[in-house]
Amino acid sequence: MSIHDIMKARASMVKSVRNLPHKYSEMYSSVLFAYLYDTLQEIKNRKNLDTTEEIDPEKYEEIVKRVERFVDDSDPGQKAFSRFARIATLYLVFIEKKPIHPPGMIFPGELKIIEEKGGFYCPVRDKQSEVDIALCEFCICKDLSELETQ
Template sequence: MDSTDLLHILKEQAREISNEDICLARASIVDSVQDLPEKYRRAYSSDYFAYMYAAFQELRTCKISDKGEPVDIEEHRDLLLRISQQKDEGNARQMAFRRFVAVVIPYLAFIAGRTIHPPGMIFPGGLMITSQGSEYYCPVKNKQSGVELALCDFCKCRDSGELKGEVPDS
């Protein structure tokens, strides 16, 4: 599969996501962060959703190129599997969120080549995603890498420890 094929698929799936699905997905994010301190709650519920929604809108309106780049089918399947394993317990909000991210995250990771979380997003401890030139660095990349349900392995960010010359955990 190449990026042109995947973009066709994602655009078709995006057409199936209704405004109600988007509202429910947003509500799911708000629900999931209700126990966090205010500044993190805002970052996740507003900033993160705004970033995801902008990517969704971009996906819906972007032109499909005739020249596609290769997409690792196994990596794409692994991403979708991890998304599908997120809890939903029959919750309409969580199910809508899962459908929404199953379109947006592959777009960000395989088509747009952007980070999964917005640059500047703050994490607990006050650390945030930063950039130097065209590279992005995440303070939790290596800490989440290999975590069964985390999506960090698919993000273009590098670990912030690389900026300090730290050796990644093995």
């Protein structure tokens, strides 16, 4: 991705959350963007390619479809964001096995993604099953309620 594509992706992300309360728009437009950008930089700078990961082709295709589902092809910013998010998400899910959202990210209700007891826990993981674009089912995070029952 070129720096221009990244700038378009950032502008699209800021635009898409402009009607959220400031705290949450900041989380999505800055914190999440920085996490995805850092992931792209990690991919770019990765030198050790001696590992082989099994990738479920159906899962891969479903992630790609969901990321692209709500993209307006006439909007260059949305197209750039789709590419940006798709690359980072696929890497996080299949290669690094890290959460799709950054640990510490705040969701409504002041709940955060946390790392504890060797795993990641998300307060909204099980609440997103009704959202067409949500990628929660592919994320390594477990629902926060699972931590509370341990």
